[in-house]
Amino acid sequence: MHDDERDIYFAIINRFIGYHSRKAQRRTANDTSREYPFVAMDTRQAFDQILFVRRYLERHAPATGPWSFLDIGAGIGNVLLIAEVMGFEVFGIEKDPYPCRIARELLGEERVAATDIWAFDAYHRFDVIYYFRPFHDGETQRRFELMVEDGLRLGGILIANRKMNSRIGRDARFVRLHPELPVWRKTRGEE
Numbered sequence: 001m002h003d004d005e006r007d008i009y010f011a012i013i014n015r016f017i018g019y020h021s022r023k024a025q026r027r028t029a030n031d032t033s034r035e036y037p038f039v040a041m042d043t044r045q046a047f048d049q050i051l052f053v054r055r056y057l058e059r060h061a062p063a064t065g066p067w068s069f070l071d072i073g074a075g076i077g078n079v080l081l082i083a084e085v086m087g088f089e090v091f092g093i094e095k096d097p098y099p100c101r102i103a104r105e106l107l108g109e110e111r112v113a114a115t116d117i118w119a120f121d122a123y124h125r126f127d128v129i130y131y132f133r134p135f136h137d138g139e140t141q142r143r144f145e146l147m148v149e150d151g152l153r154l155g156g157i158l159i160a161n162r163k164m165n166s167r168i169g170r171d172a173r174f175v176r177l178h179p180e181l182p183v184w185r186k187t188r189g190e191e
Helices: 003-026 043-060 078-085 097-107 138-151
Strands: 068-072 089-093 128-132 157-161 174-176 183-186
Touching: 043 078, 043 128, 043 157, 043 183, 068 078, 078 089, 078 097, 078 128, 089 097, 138 157
Parallel strands: 068 089, 068 128, 128 157
Antiparallel strands: 157 183, 174 183
16 A cells, blocks of 8 residues: 555544544543543554554464454544454453443444453453553553553563653563554563
């Protein structure tokens, strides 16, 4: 696919996502003093990140596919759709009722849990965890990031968009897999 064709494809997708994003933002039940309502990440960026991870796993863990993929704060399920089409076994968590309903309609109720990030206790079950910064409050966001990093299974991959805590760069448990994409692999256990 040529770049101009790719741009047309993503422009169409982004129009549909934008339509649902605006509705989700108007109907949010989130506490917007500290949490974001659903805001879709640029589809091209999410696509490139997930494609990179899939190709990485194909080279480094081919016998273990299909790989499990968790979207924390799944919103309307747009990232889950990309991951599912790329062959991942997808699951999302979303506590905001309106976007959660849309994601469940798109992917099935068994694929999207209507639960809070802090109540979810199965981060260790997934090969890949994705998020697009759910909190605008810095302290809460950093606490969330550390919780996910600690909960990620050994060998798991983290796609962490708009990350606030830079500790991961000094954390011996993690290796950054790409110089520009926010993608890390947990290669060591607790020390």
